[in-house]
């Protein structure tokens with residue numbers, strides 16, 4: 509806290525290829541993860557490994573330029589550690605972004621899916637960042653997860669998309685987290701599709717679980733970077749460079765949407781843990 513004058517109200521986690529979201533912040537203070545006690549290191553291309561504080565449209569923000577994934581070998585506790593740091597810093601709203609492959613026929617590469625809900629596959633089999641003793645300071649032993657993606661912010665984002673003329677690129681959907689690091693087999697893709705998953709990735713759900721546990725308001729979006737191959741006749745295959753490339757192509761659209769959302773969201777400043785410190 510002594511290293512920056514900023515006291516963030518909003519935190520943003522940048523997905524693969526979406527690190528440019530931090531560039532919009534004014535009066536920046538930026539810290540390499542290697543200089544922050546307790547932070548793991550980013551090992552994935554497209555995740556710079558920097559925490560950036562700054563101002564955006566009258567709100568104070570902190571932005572993770574690079575997130576941590578389970579497949580990098582971090583425990584789920586470590587991958588979600590920054591979310592609790594944000595809570596202690598006084599953050600009220602968390603914006604999570606990711607790159608994801610689409611299963612829904614109506615979602616094309618370059619589209620933006622507002623996350624309505626998620627399926628946390630690792631969580632369903634007990635790989636949950638909240639496993640172990642519960643810290644009651646942060647939240648209850650058995651937190652509810654229905655409604656974990658704030659409805660008001662989802663509606664606001666859809667309104668903004670209309671005003672910015674990009675409504676045709678946007679729709680709501682269900683994100684599923686799988687462990688990775690391999691992309692899906694065709695049989696796995698078909699299974700996810702039949703289960704009602706619209707887009708799949710290897711992150712986000714644990715961050716949202718920890719954020720919801722400690723009472724943060726959450727907004728999430730997936731940039732659709734590829735269609736997940738569901739047919740044995742299809743010779744295409746996905747790769748990480750292609751994922752990053754779609755991030756670059758859509759950077760302006762995502763930046764404008766997130767900037768306007770932050771500008772128009774209301775902040776209550778009712779972070780009880782932080783107020784008690």
Ligand SMILES: O=P(O)(O)O[C@H]1O[C@H](CO)[C@@H](O)[C@H]1O
Nearest residue numbers: 523524606607709710711751
């Ligand atoms: O979820 P983010 O960090 O955006 O990254 C997504 O893109 C990578 C695969 O290309 C995986 O890490 C997947 O989870």
Ligand SMILES: Nc1nc2[nH]cnc2c(=O)[nH]1
Nearest residue numbers: 607608609708709710736
């Ligand atoms: N699991 C998974 N993660 C992704 N991240 C970006 N695209 C994909 C995908 O197709 N599958």
